[in-house]
Amino acid sequence: MAWSPDKTEVKSWNEWDTLRHVIVGRADDCHIPPEEPALDAKVPEDSDMRGQWGRRPQETIDRANELLDNFADQLRKRSVRVDRPVSIDHSQPVATPDFHTDSQFGCMPPRDVLLTVGHEMLEATMSYRCRWFEYLNYRPLLKQYWEEDPNFRHEAAPKPRLTDADYNPDYLSEKIGDAQRLEWAAEKFFVTTEEEPLFDAADVLRFGKDLVVQHGFTTNLKGIEWLRRHFPDHRVHTVNFPGDPYPIHIDATFTPLRPGLILNNPQRRLPEEQRGMFEKNGWEIVDAAQPAHNTPPPLCYSSTWLSMNVLVLDPKTVCVEKSEVYQAEQMDELGMEVVEVELRDAYAFGGGLHCCTADVYRDGDCEDYFP
Numbered sequence: 001m002a003w004s005p006d007k008t009e010v011k012s013w014n015e016w017d018t019l020r021h022v023i024v025g026r027a028d029d030c031h032i033p034p035e036e037p038a039l040d041a042k043v044p045e046d047s048d049m050r051g052q053w054g055r056r057p058q059e060t061i062d063r064a065n066e067l068l069d070n071f072a073d074q075l076r077k078r079s080v081r082v083d084r085p086v087s088i089d090h091s092q093p094v095a096t097p098d099f100h101t102d103s104q105f106g107c108m109p110p111r112d113v114l115l116t117v118g119h120e121m122l123e124a125t126m127s128y129r130c131r132w133f134e135y136l137n138y139r140p141l142l143k144q145y146w147e148e149d150p151n152f153r154h155e156a157a158p159k160p161r162l163t164d165a166d167y168n169p170d171y172l173s174e175k176i177g178d179a180q181r182l183e184w185a186a187e188k189f190f191v192t193t194e195e196e197p198l199f200d201a202a203d204v205l206r207f208g209k210d211l212v213v214q215h216g217f218t219t220n221l222k223g224i225e226w227l228r229r230h231f232p233d234h235r236v237h238t239v240n241f242p243g244d245p246y247p248i249h250i251d252a253t254f255t256p257l258r259p260g261l262i263l264n265n266p267q268r269r270l271p272e273e274q275r276g277m278f279e280k281n282g283w284e285i286v287d288a289a290q291p292a293h294n295t296p297p298p299l300c301y302s303s304t305w306l307s308m309n310v311l312v313l314d315p316k317t318v319c320v321e322k323s324e325v326y327q328a329e330q331m332d333e334l335g336m337e338v339v340e341v342e343l344r345d346a347y348a349f350g351g352g353l354h355c356c357t358a359d360v361y362r363d364g365d366c367e368d369y370f371p
């Protein structure tokens with residue numbers, strides 16, 4: 001049955017089929033959270049964010065919201081249905097019997113929390129204490145989908161305890177240095193331990209019957225095993241990108257554009273021994289173009305590689321951040337129509353065009369691309 005804007009249906013099996021319905025995040029009340037182990041391990045050692053926390057400056061929130069609103073309008077003009085979350089009060093502390101932290105993170109980016117696989121949306125465990133309640137920002141939408149779509153499966157992964165046993169103390173020192181970080185990444189020694197299953201939704205890429213999951217700071221091997229047991233009809237593949245000293249989230253590293261074509265961050269190449277399934281099935285993995293910027297914007301967690309954090313609208317059309325001219329040029333050479341979207345001033349809120357969205361509906365069914 002063809003998609004209709006008048007009927008709510010949750011369904012998305014991959015990253016590229018025609019997008020019909022999507023969630024776009026909000027910058028409302030976003031905070032820089034206080035220090036905590038998993039978050040500190042990700043904040044770059046030379047970052048302007050070290051040692052400060054609190055609500056983000058209002059003018060940056062307003063500017064990010066302006067850009068997110070414009071992005072939502074651009075999508076609506078292309079007939080995509082866009083829903084927006086309802087921000088909770090992120091100044092509230094998070095306390096459980098196991099831990100306490102003085103503030104939360106924000107209502108951005110939805111891709112980190114919500115994993116859509118077929119008719120299911122799964123709330124990830126997360127691994128930052130400040131993000132423990134982040135799913136609450138999306139509950140009004142998920143409640144609505146559940147009430148309107150009788151086939152929608154609303155699932156939540158087991159809430160983790162996030163005691164100190166979840167974090168490797170070696171990562172808590174102020175100065176580690178990239179050389180040491182790269183050595184640890186190569187050994188697959190990350191800040192999160194194997195105490196309990198942990199994953200962020202943004203470490204997962206959907207290729208129909210196959211899920212490709214990055215093992216790194218925000219997703220551990222138990223988290224991947226949990227996904228494997230939770231999705232018994234899928235094949236779940238673990239990948240690593242040893243060139244990344246701060247490995248969180250796969251979507252500035254490995255970006256499928258359409259069946260047969262993936263962009264890979266040239267500083268974080270997929271190791272030879274993990275390429276088999278792609279090579280055997282004739283998929284091409286090409287180096288992404290260089291970012292247009294030498295540094296991330298102020299108060300930003302992410303690297304300049306948000307350049308490749310694109311949102312695919314259909315196998316021939318892709319949203320690219322407006323200032324990322326090299327990435328846009330490469331898309332053009334690869335035969336993709338480029339939709340320019342201004343978003344750089346919202347990067348500090350947790351990411352780019354892929355991050356700040358979460359799929360609700362894409363055309364297409366669950367296909368086997370790697371038979």
Ligand code: DAV
Nearest residue numbers: 249252302303351355
């Ligand atoms: O390159 O800093 C950002 C990914 C955000 N979801 C990076 C990874």
